[in-house]
Amino acid sequence: MEGMWVARLAEATNWEPLRLEIPWDRMEEDLGTALPEDYKKLFETFGTGELSKFIRILGSDATGQFDLPHIWHSYLDTSPEAGPDPVLAPYGMYRPGRRGLIPWAFAEMDCSYFWLASADEDPATWPIVTRGNPYPWQEVGVSTSEFVHRVLTDPEFEPFSVAHLMPTPDFYPIVPIGSES
Known part of the structure; x- marks a missing residue:
């Protein structure tokens, strides 16, 4: 079941998975906690970029602009x-x-997307905490890739969905492929 939402998102955006190798252990050591496996698979599949010119996933980015530990x-x-x-x-x-x-x-x-994280809890159980214009803080109990998929494709996923604004999701790489570290 792991990776199902990532595969669905890749299919919806017509994206060929990159299968990047990311030094997660270094990033997790810096953060002091493991990260959700679903998120890691999402980043390994897409790398740094924009989904539907709307969502920018943080990850491993040598420029620091989209680097998760740097932003944290x-x-x-x-x-x-x-x-x-x-x-x-x-x-x-x-x-x-x-x-x-x-x-x-x-x-x-x-819009800002976070996990409500604790090193004492399984990262797969961390809720997503988000806020944006026009909604206040909300906690959502789904995986990272399911959340992203539903934001981009499910018009009923309110107040988060942009599917009615951008009915055909896509992906635009920002950092040149291969420069993720």
Whole structure:
């Protein structure tokens, strides 16, 4: 069953899977937690780019612009240690040993996508936490690739869906293939 939603997304976008080899152990060591296997398969399949010119998945990017650990560290650098960042309230940023947010994608309309992560929980069970224009913070209990697939293809997946705006999903690589590290 693992990878079913990734395969469905690749098919919907008419994308030939890249099968990238990413140094996940280095990234996970930096974060202090494992990442969801479903997300890893999604990134290995697509690499860095935009889905339907709407969602940008973070991953391993030598430029730092779409690099998940780099973006997470930038949040930590601006997020006070003593309490929740007002921008992220009622959540805080993930820190090893604590439950909190790890960013995994950004989108148009001021949408932000995070996992509510804890190193003590199976990453496959982490809910997706998102907010965007016009909806407030919401938790969604689906895998990363199912969430992305439904945002792009399911007009009933409200308030997240953009399927009515872009009925034919596609993918545009941003970082040249092979430059992911």
